[in-house]
Amino acid sequence: MLPVFLLILVFAYGPMFGLVIAFQDYMPGSPFWGEGVEWVGLYHFKRFIEGKYFARLIRNTLVLSGLNLLFGFTAPILFALLIDQIKRTKFKKFAQTVSYMPYFISTVVVAGMVISFIDEGGMITNFLSAAFGLPNKNWRIESAAFPAVYTITNVWKGFGFGSILYISSITSIDQSQYESAKIDGANRWQQCRYITLPGIKNIIAINLIMAVGGILGTNSDLILLLYSPATYDVADVIGTYTYRTGIISGEYSYTAAAGLFMSAIGFSLTFIANKISNKMTGYGLW
Template identity: 90%
Template sequence: MQKGKKKRIQKKRTKAVIRENLQLYGLMLPVLVLIVVFCYGPMFGLIIAFQDYLPGAPFFGGNVQWVGLDHFQRFIEGKYFGRLIKNTLVLSGLNLLFGFTAPILFALLIDQIKRLKLKKFAQTASYMPYFISTVVVAGMVLSFIDEGGMVTNFLTNVFGLPNKNWRNEALAFPTIYTITNVWKGFGFGSILYISSIASIDQSQYESAKIDGANRWHQCRYITLPGIKNIIAINLILAIGGILGTNSDLILLLYSPATYDVADVIGTYTYRLGIISGEYSYTAAAGLFMSAIGFVLTFIANKISNKMTGFGLW
């Protein structure tokens, strides 16, 4: 009898919570529908990774040729596999090192600006590159690093470097890609940190000042601990996506001369899948990359929970 009574009470509480938050659920519904339609729905197409799929053919039927893990084996044993993994990890690692820390450092610097107009101007100026199309950004960068370009002339006049097209220099590509990626995204990425810093109780800073703490001490012992949960969650997501480099930007910046250092899994699957039409093979490569990303996310979440007490789950 007591169990039945507890279940009835629990049902009443659940119904009450649903009634109280009905408007919030209504606001969430369109987003959930979009996620299901455009994120989870297309996942059914991953089945072609285990087939020799022909465009227009049904996923199931008598003419479907199932190949099991052949495409995965072909990808792993391919002559470009080592290069792709290396380039992906190097470029993603550079982006993780600089692209992840730059928004945090920028948010901390913005917090130290006391003049409101200057703070708003700095924030607005930093957000603008994010809203510029990647195609436009890549075009600007290529014009700057081309022979006779603004950056090329600066490097020649100041550092004595040769005046040449740096796009075709393999050693320069990681630097070009990292700087472009960080410049485009650090301002927008700092929004979450800036808002988190603004929510910290100001009385803590006042107490710290009374105790003689300078700005560095306030940042170290109040600001950073106050945003460590946001940092932990973003770091987990960044580590999980370490194999998902900004392929769009790389496609626009690289050339055959820089394939050895610039060709990543995303660009490789684009060339073979979209251009060459090997849909099953590239679907297998993409699924392989996603599986590793999930494992990395799971491991990073476990480590974050143990070290900071925060995680995605």
């Protein structure tokens, strides 16, 4: 475990020391402590909360994360349940392998594919025009279409890989329970409801806790690659805003404060979700 422990220590806990710049007016090259450090307290937190984009960022983050939680969290579970019903071993392995492949495609490549598909004259655009009579236009710059484009892309890329844990948990369920259920006349739906789902309840609970805790941490990488200034009103989230403001504009203290503020909320949501899960299911992270 030592290599993994060192990896987490260096790349996860070590950088947390830099959070002190959220309480400073930091300039690149300046020290974190000692002479020359200008402490400003909660100024950057107040500035972020009172900023003109705060409401929009929170709304967009919650909407996109909520859609991803609704569809991205349930899709792997449903897929695992469907895979479990396939009796032909070769087709079962083929379906699993195909579903895993999008996860290993670079996000940049996926975003490039999606942009070309939904551009004017793109494959998906042509299909929508022919099948549903929708206008042949660039859907990437349509604000109303962005949540659907982002959610579908995110779900398609991750549902197969996300189902691995559920599939392995289903295979570990005692098969004698299914045999007894069949003898009692239970159909496939009843077996799934009373045996399979309770058998993976602990995994579902733990994954849901982590998903709720990360609800403010949308897939900013994918959004950065898909959005455009025309869709900022629905696509600009906390991650993309801090990237533009912190990395491009160089306001490191301000964006550090914004990130710390959202991380604190995320931890609070994780704690609350864990408490609820422990009471309702008996399972939790601690």
